[in-house]
Every structure is written in C-alpha cells, then in structure tokens.
Amino acid sequence: SQTIHQWPATLVQPVGSPLSLECTVEGTSNPNLYWYRQAAGRGLQLLFYSVGIGQISSEVPQNLSASRPQDRQFILSSKKLLLSDSGFYLCAGRPGTSSNEQFFGPGTRLTVL
Amino acid sequence: SQQGEEDPQALSIQEGENATMNCSYKTSINNLQWYRQNSGRGLVHLILIRSNEREKHSGRLRVTLDTSKKSSSLLITASRAADTASYFCATGGQGAQKLVFGQGTRLTINP
Numbered sequence: 001s002q003t004i005h006q007w008p009a010t011l012v013q014p015v016g017s018p019l020s021l022e023c024t025v026e027g028t029s030n031p032n033l034y035w036y037r038q039a040a041g042r043g044l045q046l047l048f049y050s051v052g053i054g055q056i057s058s059e060v061p062q063n064l065s066a067s068r069p070q071d072r073q074f075i076l077s078s079k080k081l082l083l084s085d086s087g088f089y090l091c092a093g094r095p096g097t098s099s100n101e102q103f104f105g106p107g108t109r110l111t112v113l
Numbered sequence: 114s115q116q117g118e119e120d121p122q123a124l125s126i127q128e129g130e131n132a133t134m135n136c137s138y139k140t141s142i143n144n145l146q147w148y149r150q151n152s153g154r155g156l157v158h159l160i161l162i163r164s165n166e167r168e169k170h171s172g173r174l175r176v177t178l179d180t181s182k183k184s185s186s187l188l189i190t191a192s193r194a195a196d197t198a199s200y201f202c203a204t205g206g207q208g209a210q211k212l213v214f215g216q217g218t219r220l221t222i223n224p
Contacts, residue, residue, distance in 0.1 A: 043216040100144050100205050104155035
C-alpha cells in the first residue's frame, strides 16, 4: 500500500521568511500528488496537484508554489510567508488511474508569526 | 466552489448509539468517498461508493447514495469512543484527477 511522508510535523516561521515543505511517497509509482490546506475546524482546500514529474496544476491564486522534481517527491514552497499562510498542510497521493482513493500524510502545522 | 456539504456540522451521541451524517453535492459525480480525520492528523479513507451504486457496507459503516437528490449518508452503527473524529465526504467527477471535499462533520462519542 501507499505511504505518504511529510515533514516537519510543526513549523513556526516569521512573516516574510521562505518556506519549503516536502512530501515523499512510498509503495507506488507514477502517483497523482496533491497539496491541501486546512483551516482550523474546516474542510480541505486543494492548493496544487500533479499528475507527473514537472506537471503542476494550481487551484487557487496565492503566495505559494509547488514543484515535483521526482516521481515520488512533491514540494510546497513560498518565497515570503504571509500571516494568512498559517494552517494545516496535507499532502496526499493517488496511485495512478486505477484507484480513486487518496492516501494522506500526517500533515504539517504551519504557524506564521 | 464547494461541492460537498456535510450535515450536521457537529454531532454528539452516547457510546453504542448509531451516528448518521449526511452529505449533499451539486454537480454530477463518478464516485463519492468518505474519509475520517482524527484531531491534528491526516485523513484516512473509509469507503467509496460509485455513482451506479445505491448502498455499500464495510464493517460497522453503511453508506447510501441518492444521485437523484445528489446526497449521501454515512451510518456508523454501535458507535465507540474511538469513533470520535471528523468525517468528510469527497466527490470525484468522471475522469477527474481531483476530489472536492466538504466541510466535515465533527462526531463526538461520549462514553
């Protein structure tokens, strides 16, 4: 089965600092990969998804960017964090077109001060 | 735009009772999925029901889908304290690469 790794678990960053969150996948090849953000007590907002290396689809205009340098690696970045970037960031993967189910990582709680 | 809307937003019941959560959506779907999230953790997939199915069971879970009403329900029977979590529905369209999640129902099971 597929396993999603995310780190760090928590992160506190000052406004204006850069951000890099990494997500790696085990147990499958050529997965679809997703970055979500979740506000406290709310649902998931899809930020980016990728169907392959170098292929990124952005769902909402924002201060963040994503990259997929390798098949099983998905990175969420920002050059300058805003207070509004605080939230719980979740990476998810879907093992190709044979399954609709998504597997989630443990998440990163980002606080921007 | 938001696709799935769960109802109620919060539900508190006694251990042993049944818990029912509902989800409504707006557009045509290929499948509907239910996920569970323990506080501060990632989501875990529970069950998937396809648009041509009306009911599906998995252990103590029962999911129904009514495509004419664009709604689904998740029933958890004989609830346990460990079922305390948030539950989300998510819809996938035909050929869609992504899911659209609802806002979730926060379920509390009181021992």
